[in-house]
Amino acid sequence: MAAASSPPSRPDALTLEVVELIGSVVARYHEEYEEAAAGHALTGAQARLLSLLSLEPLPMRKLAHRLKCEPSNVTGIVDRLESRGLAERRPDPADRRVKLAAATAEGRRVARSMRESLRFAREPLAALTEQERLALRDTLRTMLDAGRDTGASGTHEA
Secondary structure, eight states: OOOOOOOOOOOHHHHHHHHHHHHHHHHHHHHHHHHHHHHTOHHHHHHHHHHHHOOOEEEEEHHHHHHHHHHHHHHHHHHHHHHSEEEEEEEEEEEEEEEEEOOOOHHHHHHHHHHHHHOTTTHHHHHHHHHHHHHHHHHHHHHHHHHHHHTTTTTOOO
């Protein structure tokens, strides 16, 4: 007979409080991000896709994977961004059969404007010393890396 595995230990009160605080930060971020998107007449999905494209051109399948949606949905979002002059499709130099979606100069400007308009964390982070901000950054990176190692959902792009 196989030995029964012990049930996972319950998180302590401090861990639960930290999880709640992280959840509150994420909720506030999403709320402000949606407001920033609306300020540019974009949906949240359009803004997230444009934000990704402002970093680098990406194939549609990779966009779908990062946004956790179907490729057909990404096609529609890119179509709408393209009609507004915020994104364009171009051949992949490595494989001309693949189309990359890329932000235009105007798309990069809009993505930058949205990022810069996110106010909720700017003042609290500015109140921290550089050493405290570095420690917070390193802690968040450690958490994200540990989540990736255990197969937890979520993405972290270095």
